[in-house]
Amino acid sequence: MGQDARTGPEKRGTTAPEVQGRGVGPDYSGPGVEAELRGAGPDTGTGSGAGDYETLYTARASSGGDRTGRVTTDDGQLDLEVRAPEQLGGPGGAPNAEQLLAAAYAACFHSSLELIAGRSGVDTSGARVDTAVELRKRGKGDDYAIAVDVTVHLPEAERDTAARLAGQAQEHCPYFKAVRGNVDVGVQLA
Template sequence: MSHDGRSGRERPGTGAAGRPYRPMASDYSGPGVEAELTGVIGGGEAGYDTLYTARASSTGGRSGRVRTDDGLLDLEMRAPEQLGGPGGASNPEQLMAAAYAACFHSSLTLVAGQEGVDTTNASVDTVVELRRRGRRDDYVIGVDVTVHLPEVEPRLAGHIAERAHEHCPYSRALLGNVDVGLHLA
């Protein structure tokens, strides 16, 4: 059910709204730097009202900390052993997987409710992969989303999963930028 036929290895990295990826400035000083680099303040799509803004700051990248401005998230970051790091702490791919799973599950619940389907026993699993092409610094993200709707007939479950994928803000943000596979369990 992937919405982009190219694999993550075939697509160059792009940023939000399909703009080419630009590495962050080396003097990163916290949230808002992307807006400063791109000239986009507020980051909203035309016609959308901002309902909530999350702010986070990283120090040390994969070997540091990430914190939200409200202090509710404050995590040590370490590159996983698979990337030659020490492991033992969270990493950006885990954070993305957790955030995407939660957001997609909320969209699934909304869409299923519109169809009169109970999602009490539903779950959403995500897999986020960091991929590299060749030996260059050409990295992209690949994502798989697996929807579990155990009491729902498979055809209806597939319909609900597709609608949730179309509705989910994370799915929409990634569309065309990241290879997202959508599966039913």
């Protein structure tokens, strides 16, 4: 594994000191990032009951057949057979829920990294975000949890700058905000 992007004794899922109190623009990333970078985007409105947030995009997906079935999106862009992995007693041979989460988390975090780095004028050529999603179990009951490890590759940035940007991207990533306090998330540099 690479070096942890946080400094000091921070625990996973906490805010690194170098990130606290920094203002880097609107507090969102992911859907709408491209529009913001182009200077286009929806007009500000009253929101949809989620605090002061305005809905920029809604993704809809359906799953049938438990962990062996199909997952589809309403627009037909995603239509996958899914199967439980062999490691969990399934047949394997198709994507599984943990892989889908890993891919989605990597894409969302990468969008946040591009937005934050772009605002700082940092070259993101060759930037990449790798994720590892672990399904964990405690005891003999049905006590399951998810953990996410994020590895940031920002080869055109100095190491200190890359660490700062990774911390800021984490704080602005909507997926991190959604799981904060409930999922063990670690961010490190490659």
